Amino acid sequence: xxxxxGIDNVTRTFGTVKALERVGLKIEAGEFFTLLGSSGSGKSxxxxxxxxxxRPTTGRVLFDGQDVxxxxxxxxxxxxxxxxxxxxxxxxxxxxxxYGLKVKGVAASERKKRVESTLALVDLTGFAERNVNLLSGxxxxxxxxxxxxxxxxxxxxxxEPLTGLDERLRQQMRDEFGRLHQRTGSTFVLVTHNQDxxxxxxxxxxxxxxxxxxxxxxxxxxxxxxxNDFVARFVGMERVLKPERLExxxxxxxxxxxxxxxxxxxxxxVGEMGLLAVRPDRxxxxxxxxxxxxxxxxxxxxxxxxxxxxxxxxxxxxxxxxDAEIPIEFADAWPETGKPVRLEFAGGALVPVPAxxxxxxxxx
Ligand SMILES: Nc1ncnc2c1ncn2[C@@H]1O[C@H](COP(=O)(O)OP(=O)(O)OP(=O)(O)O)[C@@H](O)[C@H]1O
Numbered sequence: 001x002x003x004x005x006g007i008d009n010v011t012r013t014f015g016t017v018k019a020l021e022r023v024g025l026k027i028e029a030g031e032f033f034t035l036l037g038s039s040g041s042g043k044s045x046x047x048x049x050x051x052x053x054x055r056p057t058t059g060r061v062l063f064d065g066q067d068v069x070x071x072x073x074x075x076x077x078x079x080x081x082x083x084x085x086x087x088x089x090x091x092x093x094x095x096x097x098x099y100g101l102k103v104k105g106v107a108a109s110e111r112k113k114r115v116e117s118t119l120a121l122v123d124l125t126g127f128a129e130r131n132v133n134l135l136s137g138x139x140x141x142x143x144x145x146x147x148x149x150x151x152x153x154x155x156x157x158x159x160e161p162l163t164g165l166d167e168r169l170r171q172q173m174r175d176e177f178g179r180l181h182q183r184t185g186s187t188f189v190l191v192t193h194n195q196d197x198x199x200x201x202x203x204x205x206x207x208x209x210x211x212x213x214x215x216x217x218x219x220x221x222x223x224x225x226x227x228n229d230f231v232a233r234f235v236g237m238e239r240v241l242k243p244e245r246l247e248x249x250x251x252x253x254x255x256x257x258x259x260x261x262x263x264x265x266x267x268x269x270v271g272e273m274g275l276l277a278v279r280p281d282r283x284x285x286x287x288x289x290x291x292x293x294x295x296x297x298x299x300x301x302x303x304x305x306x307x308x309x310x311x312x313x314x315x316x317x318x319x320x321x322x323d324a325e326i327p328i329e330f331a332d333a334w335p336e337t338g339k340p341v342r343l344e345f346a347g348g349a350l351v352p353v354p355a356x357x358x359x360x361x362x363x364x
């Protein structure tokens with residue numbers, strides 16, 4: 001049975017380091033939830049608190065509403081797959097998978113049945129007698145997963161489980177996680193610094209930064225409504241522009257940028273917003289006669305072939321830089337480097353965002 005997780009105002013300090021600061025979060029039973037963040041943001045610390053391998057300095061951890069803050073890992077209905085896998089090298093695949101059941105006192109015949117069905121679940125039927133040292137990286141990864149899944153955990157915790165695998169295997173295991181999540185119905189919590197992994201697998205995710213949750217939501221929310229410029233960059237909107245002014249005009253937003261007025265149809269309210277995150281796939285190039293109000297003047301600063309599109313590097317009149325992804329079919333119309341163009345912005349090309357407190361002084 002899937003179990004919900006509550007993180008109630010949790011702080012974890014190590015000496016003067018605040019690994020987590022007043023984190024509050026509810027993960028629903030059966031959700032695939034991802035903690036995404038760069039190195040040192042606090043992801044692993046939070047996962048350890050959920051798994052029972054560490055305790056918060058203050059605050060509580062709840063499973064299905066019950067306080068488990070002081071419950072040791074081996075009594076929790078959760079299992080963790082760690083980055084380094086830590087398979088027992090002197091045991092066969094089957095013995096590795098059976099180990100937890102043996103410790104729990106499950107009878108041999110029942111163990112055998114559950115090990116077999118779990119190996120089938122991870123596509124390792126017939127591998128029970130194999131020596132774990134002779135397996136490939138992907139197979140070892142599957143054994144580690146089977147070892148956790150055989151316990152039928154209400155919560156499965158995955159700490160960077162794909163690190164160290166090559167790209168093809170990562171993709172394969174990523175699909176596997178999605179499939180296992182559906183088959184088991186357990187609550188999955190994945191820790192990763194890889195945004196593609198997070199975006200493709202998660203029902204919901206949190207972006208962590210310096211021990212805090214910057215934003216929690218469904219993957220699509222992070223593009224449509226990034227909480228701030230840090231989040232926007234983290235999900236791939238790497239360019240962020242600073243307009244001279246952002247104001248509401250009827251149901252539209254108007255940005256004054258590089259001395260021109262640009263209407264952003266239907267853009268979100270601009271109350272606290274000071275910046276514009278750029279979606280390079282929603283910008284097109286137009287000739288210098290394009291209508292002011294819906295376009296901006298720029299100079300082509302360079303371009304690079306990226307397979308299905310060209311990445312154009314552009315510079316606005318005030319020196320701010322941005323990119324546009326231009327499909328290759330428009331080859332004939334490409335302006336040369338150094339030429340003036342006008343940039344046209346489709347809906348959602350420029351997303352107003354507030355500056356994040358933590359990154360307000362970062363260079364842009
Ligand atoms: N046992 C510990 N003792 C001291 N400091 C720690 C300990 N564990 C974590 N920290 C510190 O807490 C902060 C958060 O670490 P954490 O490992 O949770 O980050 P992370 O986001 O998982 O990073 P990574 O992706 O590198 O694992 C870091 O500054 C780290 O140095």
